[in-house]
Amino acid sequence: MSRRDFLGKSAMLAGGAYPAMMALGMLRAAPAHAFNLEGRVAGKHIIILGGGLAGMTSAYELAKLGYTCTILEARQRAGGRCWSIRNGSTNTETDKPIATAHFDDGLYFNAGPSRIPHHHQLTLHYCKELNVPIQVYNNVNEGAYYFAEGKGPLSNKKVRVREVHNDIRGYMTEMLAKTMDHGNLDAALTKEDAEKVIEYLRAEGGLDTDKLYKASARRGYSEAPGAGDRPGKISDPHKLADIIHSGLMDPDFYNVAEYTYELQMTMFQAVGGMDQIAKALEKKVAQSLKLGAEVTKITNTANGVTIEYKDAQGMHSLNGDMCICTLPLPVLSNINNNFSSDVSRAIDYIDYMKTGKIGLQFKRRFWEEDDHIYGGITHTNNELTQIFYPSYDYLGKKGILIGYYNFNDKAKRTGELSYADREKLALEKGRLVHPQYDTEFEKSFSVSWHKTKYNLGGWAEYTTDARKNQYPALLKPDGRVYFAGEHLTYLNAWMAGAFESARSVVAALHARITEQRIKYPAQGAKG
Amino acid sequence: MSRRDFLGKSAMLAGGAYPAMMALGMLRAAPAHAFNLEGRVAGKHIIILGGGLAGMTSAYELAKLGYTCTILEARQRAGGRCWSIRNGSTNTETDKPIATAHFDDGLYFNAGPSRIPHHHQLTLHYCKELNVPIQVYNNVNEGAYYFAEGKGPLSNKKVRVREVHNDIRGYMTEMLAKTMDHGNLDAALTKEDAEKVIEYLRAEGGLDTDKLYKASARRGYSEAPGAGDRPGKISDPHKLADIIHSGLMDPDFYNVAEYTYELQMTMFQAVGGMDQIAKALEKKVAQSLKLGAEVTKITNTANGVTIEYKDAQGMHSLNGDMCICTLPLPVLSNINNNFSSDVSRAIDYIDYMKTGKIGLQFKRRFWEEDDHIYGGITHTNNELTQIFYPSYDYLGKKGILIGYYNFNDKAKRTGELSYADREKLALEKGRLVHPQYDTEFEKSFSVSWHKTKYNLGGWAEYTTDARKNQYPALLKPDGRVYFAGEHLTYLNAWMAGAFESARSVVAALHARITEQRIKYPAQGAKG
Numbered sequence A, B: 001m002s003r004r005d006f007l008g009k010s011a012m013l014a015g016g017a018y019p020a021m022m023a024l025g026m027l028r029a030a031p032a033h034a035f036n037l038e039g040r041v042a043g044k045h046i047i048i049l050g051g052g053l054a055g056m057t058s059a060y061e062l063a064k065l066g067y068t069c070t071i072l073e074a075r076q077r078a079g080g081r082c083w084s085i086r087n088g089s090t091n092t093e094t095d096k097p098i099a100t101a102h103f104d105d106g107l108y109f110n111a112g113p114s115r116i117p118h119h120h121q122l123t124l125h126y127c128k129e130l131n132v133p134i135q136v137y138n139n140v141n142e143g144a145y146y147f148a149e150g151k152g153p154l155s156n157k158k159v160r161v162r163e164v165h166n167d168i169r170g171y172m173t174e175m176l177a178k179t180m181d182h183g184n185l186d187a188a189l190t191k192e193d194a195e196k197v198i199e200y201l202r203a204e205g206g207l208d209t210d211k212l213y214k215a216s217a218r219r220g221y222s223e224a225p226g227a228g229d230r231p232g233k234i235s236d237p238h239k240l241a242d243i244i245h246s247g248l249m250d251p252d253f254y255n256v257a258e259y260t261y262e263l264q265m266t267m268f269q270a271v272g273g274m275d276q277i278a279k280a281l282e283k284k285v286a287q288s289l290k291l292g293a294e295v296t297k298i299t300n301t302a303n304g305v306t307i308e309y310k311d312a313q314g315m316h317s318l319n320g321d322m323c324i325c326t327l328p329l330p331v332l333s334n335i336n337n338n339f340s341s342d343v344s345r346a347i348d349y350i351d352y353m354k355t356g357k358i359g360l361q362f363k364r365r366f367w368e369e370d371d372h373i374y375g376g377i378t379h380t381n382n383e384l385t386q387i388f389y390p391s392y393d394y395l396g397k398k399g400i401l402i403g404y405y406n407f408n409d410k411a412k413r414t415g416e417l418s419y420a421d422r423e424k425l426a427l428e429k430g431r432l433v434h435p436q437y438d439t440e441f442e443k444s445f446s447v448s449w450h451k452t453k454y455n456l457g458g459w460a461e462y463t464t465d466a467r468k469n470q471y472p473a474l475l476k477p478d479g480r481v482y483f484a485g486e487h488l489t490y491l492n493a494w495m496a497g498a499f500e501s502a503r504s505v506v507a508a509l510h511a512r513i514t515e516q517r518i519k520y521p522a523q524g525a526k527g
Helices: A003-012 A018-021 A053-064 A121-129 A161-181 A193-203 A241-247 A273-287 A343-350 A406-416 A419-433 A465-468 A494-513 B004-012 B017-023 B053-064 B121-129 B161-181 B189-206 B240-245 B277-286 B341-349 B408-416 B419-433 B466-469 B495-514
Strands: A043-048 A068-072 A134-136 A146-147 A267-270 A294-300 A306-312 A314-320 A324-327 A357-360 A377-380 A386-388 A398-408 A439-448 A482-485 B047-048 B068-072 B135-136 B145-147 B266-272 B294-299 B305-311 B313-320 B322-325 B355-362 B377-380 B386-388 B399-407 B441-448 B481-483
Touching: A018 B355, A043 A053, A053 A494, A068 A273, A068 A314, A121 A267, A121 A357, A121 A494, A134 B135, A146 A161, A146 A419, A161 A193, A161 A241, A161 B161, A161 B189, A161 B408, A161 B441, A193 B161, A193 B240, A241 B189, A267 A273, A306 A324, A314 A357, A324 A494, A357 A406, A357 A419, A377 A419, A377 B004, A398 A406, A398 A419, A419 A439, A465 B004, A482 A494, A494 B004, B047 B121, B047 B305, B047 B313, B053 B068, B053 B277, B053 B495, B068 B277, B068 B313, B121 B266, B121 B277, B145 B161, B145 B419, B161 B189, B161 B240, B266 B277, B305 B322, B313 B466, B355 B408, B355 B419, B377 B419, B399 B419, B408 B441, B419 B441, B481 B495
Parallel strands: A043 A068, A043 A324, A146 A377, A324 A482, B047 B068, B047 B322, B145 B377, B322 B481
Antiparallel strands: A134 A267, A294 A306, A306 A314, A357 A398, A357 A439, A377 A386, A386 A398, B135 B266, B294 B305, B305 B313, B355 B399, B355 B441, B377 B386, B386 B399
C-alpha cells in the first residue's frame, strides 16, 4: 500500500488516522511548532516597539526571513514583564523613587510570569529552541495552608490544604451517597450505574462501609506513622459548619483555580529565573535592540511609518516600512499617534489588571524545615491573598518567598503604599501564618505592575463587552502598524500570548509584503 | 521576661506556645531530625545483615556513636531496592540468566522507590545531610491519560485525566446541587450554610447559573486558544454513562491513590537517580561494607552473635556483640538461624508484594513532543496498570519511561514471562496508547521484585491479622539480633521506613549497651 493510498484510507477512519500515521512516522516531518514561512525578504525595515517577549520574538522570527529590524525599548533592560528580581534589579514606579533589590547572589523571584502550563507548547518550543532549561513549578501542594484571618471557628489557624480538600470531599460525597441510597437521582442512570456511582463516591470521599465520612489518613496525621509500635494518629475531621463559617469553602480559599486549564499540573519555570527566556531571546536579537529608547510618537506616513523616540542623546526619528507595536495599551494610550478613531478608542478602553508581588528574603527556609512546605501556595483571606513558596533550591539555606500576590482592589491598596509599608504589611500579615518571619526576615523588594513605568498594568483583562467591541479593532493593522502582545490574544497574562501574538503578526506582515496567502496557525492547533 | 518565665507562661497557652517560641528562635536549638544519642561506645562490634538503606543507615549512625560495624551484603552493590537502572546495571532473577542493562549514558529509571513524599522528613533529612540534591517528582499530571482497553464507549481512546476529573466533578456536583435545591439534606446545616454549600458546588463543579454541568475549559480544548480571532474551542463533556461503562470511575482509573497522604504533591526524587541516596550513604560506611557476602547462618550465642556467610573466597564465620538484621523476610526465611519459634513464624508468615517495572528507552520523547505529557502517570485497565513518564530531562532528546508498574496478580503473570516477552507485552499494550512506540523504541530492562534474588518481594504487605499477630514478634530483639527495615514499620514500601526503622533499632541497641533509657523518637513526631 502506498503512502497516498494509506492516507486516503486513513482519512475515512475518523479518529483512527492519527495513530496510524504516527505508526508510519508520517507526522514527524512537520513538527508542531515549525514556523517555516516561505520567501525571504531583503531591504525591508521593521520597527518594533517594545523589547518584551512579543517584540523580541517578532524580531527573531522576522530576521530569519531576511528583514532588518529595530526594537525600541524604553528601559535599560529587555524582557518587559518576563523579569526576575535579583541583586541589583531596579524598578521605577510612577509615584516613587527608583528602587534597587539587594538580594543575596543566587536568589531571585519572578516579578512577572512565574508559571508555564504544560500545554503552552509555543512557550516550551522557545525554551527548547533557545536552550533554556526548565524545571517543574510546583503549583499544587496539599501541604500548604489555608489561613482565615479573624473568621469563624478556624480563625487564625494554619489549616493544611489536604485537611480541607479531604474533609469537604468526604462530606459532599457522604451527602450525595446518602441521597442516592434513597432513590435514583438521575433519570439517565440505570440502577446498576447508580450503584457504580455510589461505589465511586465511597472511594472518592474515603467513606466507611456505612458511607459516612470519618477520620482519614488522607488529611494527614497528628502523630506521624513510624517504625515499630508507631502506627500514627489520625485526628477528627473539621466540622463542615466550621469550614463553612471560616469561609474555607469560599473562592478566597477553596482553590478552584487549581482546576483551571492553565493552572493544572504539570507546570514549569525556567531554571534560574523566568527571565532566562528573555535573556536567551535578547542574545538572538541583540543587534536590533536599542535600549533606553522611549517612543514618543507613532505616525503612519504615505509610504511607511515614522517613529519618534527619545534616549539619553535626545530626540530621534526613525523611518520603517512597517511597525509592530507591542506596547501595553495603558502606555500606548499616552503616546502621540495618528491611529484611526476605532483603534484609539480600543487602546483607551481595554482594562488592565492591577496586581503586585513582594519578594521576601529569609535567612532560613523555615517553610521547608519547620512547616514541610515545598513550593505551592498558601491562601489567605487578607490583603496578602497568596504566599508563594519557591519551587527551586529545595533544602537550600536561604530563600525568597512571595509574601503577597494580589489583584484588583487589594493590589490597588497595596500599590498605594510606600515600599517600606508594603514590606511592613507583608510581614505583619505573614507572621500570622509564619511567626518565623520575626527572626528570619532579611530584605524585600516589591513590584506593583499598574504603578510600574512602561507597564501601567499587569495584563489585559477583558470584559465581555471589550472583547466583543474593542478587541477586534486591534487585530488588524492600522495602516502599517501591527499590534502584538498578550493583550491581543485569548492567552492573557501568559507568556504564550506574547509568543502566539508575535508569530501571528509576523505571518500577517510577511504575507502582506510578499503578497502571499498565509494562514496562521497553518492548521488548527490541537488543545 | 526571662526565657524560663516565658516558657512557663507559654506552656499554659495551649497551641500558642509554638508560634511564640518560634518567634524567640527557641525551637532552632533542636532541629527536628537531630539524632544525638548520648554516650560513646568503644570496642563493640555490630554485625549488620544487608547493605540496603536500613543497614547502611544503622552503620552510619552507630559509627557516630563509636561502634565498629560490619555490613554483610550479598550483592556486588549496596543500596538494595534503592536502585536506579542505568547502562551496565545487572540483575538476577531466580529463574533467569543474569540480565544487563544497555541504556544510553545519562538515562536511568528507578526500579525501586521513585518518589519521596514531602512529609517524609527523615528521608529529606538524609538527602540534606548527605548532600543529595532533590527535584520534584511530578506525580500529578492532569494531561496524562486514562486508557480503557476494550471496555465501553470510551474503549481504546486516550482520555485525558483532566477530562475525566472535570466531567465527574461536574456531574456529581450537579446531582448534589439539584438535590439540595429540593431541601436541606443535612440536618446539621442551617439554610444559610446550605446555600453556601450550593455556591461551593457551583464553583467546584464549574456549573452554570442553572447549576448544570456543560462544556468547560477545565477539561481542555479541542482547538487551543491563541492570538487574534482564536478564542479556542471547547468540546462537549463525556456522558456520565459512558464514563461509567468504560470503567473510568472504577479504582483502576479514577485515581483516588492521588489523594493518599503519601502520594499527595509535593513529591521529590533524587537528582540523577534515587540510588544517589544509597551511593551517598555507601561512601559514609565504605569501611564497614563487605560486598558479595551472602549470609548463611545466624546464631545467638551465650555472649554475642555468630554470623556465617559465604563470599568468593569461601565460607566465613564472624562474631559480633550484637546484630541488626535488615534482610527482607522472604530471604531471611531461607537462612539457618536459632531464632525463637514466634520470630520464625512471623518471618515465614508475613506477605510481600509482588510487583515489577519495565524501563523502555525511546529515541525521542514523543510523550512530551506529541502528547504534551511531562511526568505523571497514565492509568490503564490492562496488564500495564500504569505508564510512568520521567520527571527529569524535560525537553531532552531521549528518555526512559516505565512501561508498566504493576502489582499482585498482574505482576505475578508479568514476572513469569521471559525478559523478551515482558518487553513484547509492554510494547504491544503500550502502543495502543502511544503508537509512537513502533518507531521510537530502542531497548528495555525489567525487574520483577518477587523474582529477584536477595529480595523475593517488593515490600511487606500486612494483613490486619499479620500486623496484629506476627508483626510484634519482630519488634523485639531475638537474643542479640535486632530486626530492621521498611517491613518493621507502618511506612511499608517507603524509604522513610528504612530510615525510621534503622534509627529506632540503633536507639534500642544503644540503650541496651549503655544501660540508658532512650525513647525513640524523643518526642511524638508531628504529622
